[in-house]
Amino acid sequence: MSRPPGPRWAEALLPPLVALAIALVVGDLLILTFGQSPRIVWGVLLEGTWGNAYGMGQVLYKATTLTCTGLAVAVALRAGLFNIAAESQLAAGGFGAAMAGLALPAGAPAILAVPFCLGAAMTAGAIVGAVPGGLKAKAGANEVIVTICLNFLVLALLNWAVAEHLHVPDSLHTATIRAGGLPRLADVHAAFRGSAGNATVLVAVAAIVATWWGLFRTPGGYALRAVGLSPAAAEYGGVSLGRTWFRALVWSGALAGLGGVNYVLGYKRYYEEGFGFGAGFLGIAVALVGRNHPVGVGIAALLFATLSQGGLAVNALVPKQMMDVLQAVVILAVVASVPEVRRLVAQAVPRRP
Amino acid sequence: MSDLLFQWLRIAAPYLCAAAGGVLSERAGIIALTLEGYLLAGAFGAALGALATDGPWLGVAAGIGAATAVAALHAAATLRFRADQVVTGVALNLLVDGATTFVLRRVYDSSANSPRVEGFGSGGDLGSPVGWLALLALPALWWLLARTRFGLRVRAVGEAPEAATTAGISVARVRWLAVLGSGALAGLGGAFLALDQHKFSTGMTAGRGFIALAAVIFGRWDPLRTAGACLLFAAAETLQIRLQGTAAIPSQFTEMIPYALTIVALATLAGRAAAPAALGKAES
Numbered sequence: 282m283s284r285p286p287g288p289r290w291a292e293a294l295l296p297p298l299v300a301l302a303i304a305l306v307v308g309d310l311l312i313l314t315f316g317q318s319p320r321i322v323w324g325v326l327l328e329g330t331w332g333n334a335y336g337m338g339q340v341l342y343k344a345t346t347l348t349c350t351g352l353a354v355a356v357a358l359r360a361g362l363f364n365i366a367a368e369s370q371l372a373a374g375g376f377g378a379a380m381a382g383l384a385l386p387a388g389a390p391a392i393l394a395v396p397f398c399l400g401a402a403m404t405a406g407a408i409v410g411a412v413p414g415g416l417k418a419k420a421g422a423n424e425v426i427v428t429i430c431l432n433f434l435v436l437a438l439l440n441w442a443v444a445e446h447l448h449v450p451d452s453l454h455t456a457t458i459r460a461g462g463l464p465r466l467a468d469v470h471a472a473f474r475g476s477a478g479n480a481t482v483l484v485a486v487a488a489i490v491a492t493w494w495g496l497f498r499t500p501g502g503y504a505l506r507a508v509g510l511s512p513a514a515a516e517y518g519g520v521s522l523g524r525t526w527f528r529a530l531v532w533s534g535a536l537a538g539l540g541g542v543n544y545v546l547g548y549k550r551y552y553e554e555g556f557g558f559g560a561g562f563l564g565i566a567v568a569l570v571g572r573n574h575p576v577g578v579g580i581a582a583l584l585f586a587t588l589s590q591g592g593l594a595v596n597a598l599v600p601k602q603m604m605d606v607l608q609a610v611v612i613l614a615v616v617a618s619v620p621e622v623r624r625l626v627a628q629a630v631p632r633r634p
Numbered sequence: 635m636s637d638l639l640f641q642w643l644r645i646a647a648p649y650l651c652a653a654a655g656g657v658l659s660e661r662a663g664i665i666a667l668t669l670e671g672y673l674l675a676g677a678f679g680a681a682l683g684a685l686a687t688d689g690p691w692l693g694v695a696a697g698i699g700a701a702t703a704v705a706a707l708h709a710a711a712t713l714r715f716r717a718d719q720v721v722t723g724v725a726l727n728l729l730v731d732g733a734t735t736f737v738l739r740r741v742y743d744s745s746a747n748s749p750r751v752e753g754f755g756s757g758g759d760l761g762s763p764v765g766w767l768a769l770l771a772l773p774a775l776w777w778l779l780a781r782t783r784f785g786l787r788v789r790a791v792g793e794a795p796e797a798a799t800t801a802g803i804s805v806a807r808v809r810w811l812a813v814l815g816s817g818a819l820a821g822l823g824g825a826f827l828a829l830d831q832h833k834f835s836t837g838m839t840a841g842r843g844f845i846a847l848a849a850v851i852f853g854r855w856d857p858l859r860t861a862g863a864c865l866l867f868a869a870a871e872t873l874q875i876r877l878q879g880t881a882a883i884p885s886q887f888t889e890m891i892p893y894a895l896t897i898v899a900l901a902t903l904a905g906r907a908a909a910p911a912a913l914g915k916a917e918s
Contacts, residue, residue, distance in 0.1 A: 605732025
């Protein structure tokens, strides 16, 4: 609109940069409590993540899941809604992909099998998203609480299905899928051997582009953002709030579900209880730090994936839980500095008459 | 029969404390997503405090202190910096989970368990004297909210902050006190948990804070109804433990009860009308 580009960039970029600076200082202090040198620990962290092919493969793998859950949270937030159920939508997506892969005949051509499994993952996530969407649209039920409750319900249901019916004896995972598997990075170049990185990273990049297109270049995306910015104004302009909320949460669920493909089709080729490891909750952080922009989400996912993989790299020197603390510090610093920065930027730029 | 009753109350005790904290915070307009973090911080503080001082009551005090400190962070972020309450809650839960494990490894060189905490010994029927305090938490909160000047102010800032400001009430101060109080109450629940299990282990609260939050909503933000919801959820859990092995109902289904009931309650009109009007809205 009429705001000059400079301060808009400042408003978007300052909070994450401030947060990173604060996290570095807190990290230094935590490292010092263990009597280690911050310079050495940060060096080991960088070496163990971006310093070799294995580390890079692991970071890309983790960033792939986080991109999907981050996009899921961001799409909902653009419509003014919190989707806290990305964790269970991710699990449901992985479950859907595994069921699809198990239902296919062995040797089904990849060109059919992979889209079928991707579709199953998105559908499973979308179904979980439709519950809070429908309840919000029809009954006005608060989506924060519904999605929190839904996490526990869906995960318990999936755990029951796997534990009682679908598991391989003495394990908590299903049988290996017959078709629909995606190539690993190690199949492309031997240096990636052992890392979980796989072709789902391309799916995540496609999801970033598609989400950007959907949000900023389609009438539906325009309506969604309008509802998020000002529900009353959007409704006055002829947008149906209930329908938009429902669509936003269904798309959000589908994106989170897509993330399940990374583990199930790309890495292990089976569904396993608890494979998400909190990536759904971290999606909230990724969306926040990425400022709800699809490209920002991709960058933030790389950052959080680096922290998470870096924690494993430095675990011999300092506990890897230091990275959980730093991730929380980044979230808190961003969320606390956004209103402050907005106020300062508004003061610095004189309003046009 | 009586040990069934006491087992039930012991399971209910952390829920009752945390839910009391949840009612207090949410009635003042601040979303209580952090109950899980308060409980975990309370358990951690109590275990470390009791081990360091050899005194169970000092442990309880340390647990309350630790959880209140986390609550102070929540209050500072949401009230001073106007940070989003949901995001802050999620971040603080992550922070407490990471920080407790980090410190555990620093102090006891273990990333799973603290050493055994003697606490109150066998502690009687309810596990410890803290259990009796837990039973009193919600009735006391009912009295506070319904019968005292401070309670009236809490309800005022949660329902109509602008009107409260006009009446000369400092909205921020009342909310600060309510959030700190909610941390202290939930911290008491965490302390009960650690002293009852005679140790701290990482992630030992295992979603109890969210069950407590579900009880607050199912209880429609009313202290006494919320107490009923806590007792109901605890009863389902007790039954599950008693039925274990008989394979009557898979445990995954009893785990669903609190959450399923809460969603049903929210989906019906009654749940919607009861939420404090200013819940989650930043005061501008």
